[in-house]
Amino acid sequence: MRNTARWAATIGLTATAVCGPLTGSALAAPAAPASLYAPSALVLTVGHGTTAAVATPERAVTLNCAPGPSGTHPAAPEACAELRSVGGDFSALKPQSDVMCTKIWNPVVVTVDGVWQGKRVSYERTFANDCVKNASSTSVFAF
Template sequence: MPKTARWAATLTLTATAVCGPLTGSALAAPEPAASGLYAPSALVLTVGHGEAAATVAPERAVTLNCAPKPSGTHPAPVDACAELRDSGGDFDALSSRAGVMCDKRYDPVVVTVHGVWQGKRVAYERLFGNECLKNSGASVLYAF
């Protein structure tokens, strides 16, 4: 009998050690909102005069962090993060307002966005014909 009791105890301890972590809520995936998890969203935006970012020295740069809460050196981080969330992270969807008057003078301005948006790497460049066209956008993101 003592040998049988020893085997039973060993089998019980082994089953508990192996199967114990698999029981209960350990199998359930945590909800992102409940656990405080979030996809990182941190961007650096630059602006400079010229036709391509590769040939232009940035004149201004700002940071924009959207998770866990909007922050950074961008002048309106809350609104800029809201626009990006609403557009699904589509920078091209942030367009110009209709009816804004700008001159047709060609003095190109290039805006770049680099970093991470909701966990995905971002490298974006947008060319505007002049500063007025850049600032006329409905987007708060490019207004810095």
């Protein structure tokens, strides 16, 4: 029994001696952020189907809005401005009122995943057809 207690004490002291210096770096203050802006980086996809689970993405673009607009989105500055105007709420994007679309059912699903001003974003919406999708907002879904 004495031998077990001696081994337990030895292992405990060894662990403290070896791991003790490592905890100092873990407790150090976090590094300063690389930017003063909260990240806003999104991946937008579009595909034909009723839901993202059954639709195969046909096109995907990236949209970065902070600190400035960039990415592969063809209208990044306009899309970022539009998203800022609604506080990043994709469901609040207003459709264009002067567009007339046919009522042909050819569903198009759009997904958005990423980060908007430091908060996780996941959005999915199904439109009746491409015309309705393109009329849904001025630039965010126009890719």
